[in-house]
Amino acid sequence: MTLEESDIVRLGGVEKHFGAVRALDGVDLTVRSGECLSLVGHNGAGKSTLMHILAGTVAADRGRVVIGGDEQSVYSPARAKQLGIRCVFQELSLCPNLTVAENARVFHPALTGLNWRRKAGALITSKLDEIFPGHGVGPSDLIQDLPIARRQMVEVARAFTATDEPVRLVILDEPTSSLDSHTAGQLLAFMRRAVADGISCIFISHLLGEVLQNSDRIVVMRDGRTIAADRAEAFDRNRLVATMGGSEPRPTEANASDRLARGKTRLHVRARPRQQGGSTDLVAHEGEIIGLAGLAGHGQTELLLTIFAAATRQCPGVAVNATVALVAGDRQADGIFPLWSIAENIGICSLRKLRQGALISRRLEDKLANFWRDRIKIRTPDIHNNILSLSGGNQQKALFARALGSEARIVLMDDPMRGVDIGTKLEVYDLIREEARGGRTFIWYTTETDELKKCDHVYVFRNGAIVADLARDELTEEKVIQSSFVGADPR
Numbered sequence: 001m002t003l004e005e006s007d008i009v010r011l012g013g014v015e016k017h018f019g020a021v022r023a024l025d026g027v028d029l030t031v032r033s034g035e036c037l038s039l040v041g042h043n044g045a046g047k048s049t050l051m052h053i054l055a056g057t058v059a060a061d062r063g064r065v066v067i068g069g070d071e072q073s074v075y076s077p078a079r080a081k082q083l084g085i086r087c088v089f090q091e092l093s094l095c096p097n098l099t100v101a102e103n104a105r106v107f108h109p110a111l112t113g114l115n116w117r118r119k120a121g122a123l124i125t126s127k128l129d130e131i132f133p134g135h136g137v138g139p140s141d142l143i144q145d146l147p148i149a150r151r152q153m154v155e156v157a158r159a160f161t162a163t164d165e166p167v168r169l170v171i172l173d174e175p176t177s178s179l180d181s182h183t184a185g186q187l188l189a190f191m192r193r194a195v196a197d198g199i200s201c202i203f204i205s206h207l208l209g210e211v212l213q214n215s216d217r218i219v220v221m222r223d224g225r226t227i228a229a230d231r232a233e234a235f236d237r238n239r240l241v242a243t244m245g246g247s248e249p250r251p252t253e254a255n256a257s258d259r260l261a262r263g264k265t266r267l268h269v270r271a272r273p274r275q276q277g278g279s280t281d282l283v284a285h286e287g288e289i290i291g292l293a294g295l296a297g298h299g300q301t302e303l304l305l306t307i308f309a310a311a312t313r314q315c316p317g318v319a320v321n322a323t324v325a326l327v328a329g330d331r332q333a334d335g336i337f338p339l340w341s342i343a344e345n346i347g348i349c350s351l352r353k354l355r356q357g358a359l360i361s362r363r364l365e366d367k368l369a370n371f372w373r374d375r376i377k378i379r380t381p382d383i384h385n386n387i388l389s390l391s392g393g394n395q396q397k398a399l400f401a402r403a404l405g406s407e408a409r410i411v412l413m414d415d416p417m418r419g420v421d422i423g424t425k426l427e428v429y430d431l432i433r434e435e436a437r438g439g440r441t442f443i444w445y446t447t448e449t450d451e452l453k454k455c456d457h458v459y460v461f462r463n464g465a466i467v468a469d470l471a472r473d474e475l476t477e478e479k480v481i482q483s484s485f486v487g488a489d490p491r
Ligand SMILES: Nc1ncnc2c1ncn2[C@@H]1O[C@H](COP(=O)(O)OP(=O)(O)OP(=O)(O)O)[C@@H](O)[C@H]1O
Pocket: 018, 019, 021, 022, 023, 041, 042, 043, 044, 045, 046, 047, 048, 049, 050, 379, 380, 388, 389, 390, 391, 392, 393, 394, 419, 421
């Protein structure tokens, strides 16, 4: 293998197995200095595993890791950091019981002296200001008190801070999946500026628009192999989807015959956000798909959690008339049971129907899990494997299966498609529409405008209150953006 002057990374013939799963099957990858390389592929294609090998957090079974021209025989996260490689992984790595400044200090042992806390706070704040102007994060905020979007912002900002070690290559594994479109735009603009300054970025995303607009080169992975690599201009959306192994995206917006006349079916939910002045309520009838829009952290998740709580106890201002399941937004903190199998994670909301006498029937639990594995293509050789053996997107599918597999008539979804690949998304959209036709109600917070278009009715949130109430026919991206911003406090 010859090394080009401008290559910062060369991986050659990298292989990795996890038990029977062949996660990487002889992957070659080159990253050049000062380029944004995007890595795309279906859930479980091997993208994160490859990045973990580059970051030194997972050892390859076989293959070469060459960085800055030097082959790395003994490689570790510390060595990767020394060489200027930084990572923002899907599962965030901040210590939840420490503050923002303390987390910066953990990453930068060079910040010493009596005033280390002030120096660490200034370092991270200035990077947050540079990437996410108006971010609203303070250096003394505890990580566990921050919503997921702000934790993601801190993680990204920390990866770009430098003290005694250089920043040469930043791996961003689905960094925008928890961010609203405004904040995601700030990050992508910053990434382009960093690249122009000579830093290399590896960008992983299932949002193909972001990939096409912000990359210099795109590498497509499928089943543990790289199957295409080209300049970004050589790809369009259809070629990307086809190369990833999917079909052409189909428009899945409901047609006119799917639409319900509002108010003609039974009322399932009436809820007023706590900060709501005036008399606007969120109203959801049986069989409706209701979208919640607006910038992240403006009250959508709180309202979903209040509706969830109101199904089992009195909550002022909220009436819920059917059983409820929730697809949690923060998979790591609130979604998965990390010590349980995939089957147990899927079955936990369906215990009543899985019971045989006093015990849970393993046979019925397996049947439910296998049904959903096939229905939404959860990639695993065995549903008895631990949930953490799944790739991020496949864990998200398991959470979705948990809610849809339950008997709940109302499904609350807190941005449930984070990290789910395009092919599966299209199938899940159809599934939601089909379930709604069968009388299930969906209340769906999403950061993707395309997903709002799948809803029958959309409420836009700002500062904890509903500020716009849009029927499907009235919905445009401009209206959502305008309502999200007009008069919004800088946050
Ligand atoms: N720790 C692990 N134990 C067992 N299997 C694993 C482990 N980590 C990854 N795998 C498996 O390796 C394969 C590749 O997973 P990986 O996370 O790299 O995919 P990905 O392309 O990043 O997917 P996604 O888009 O969903 O994040 C998957 O089949 C996954 O189940």
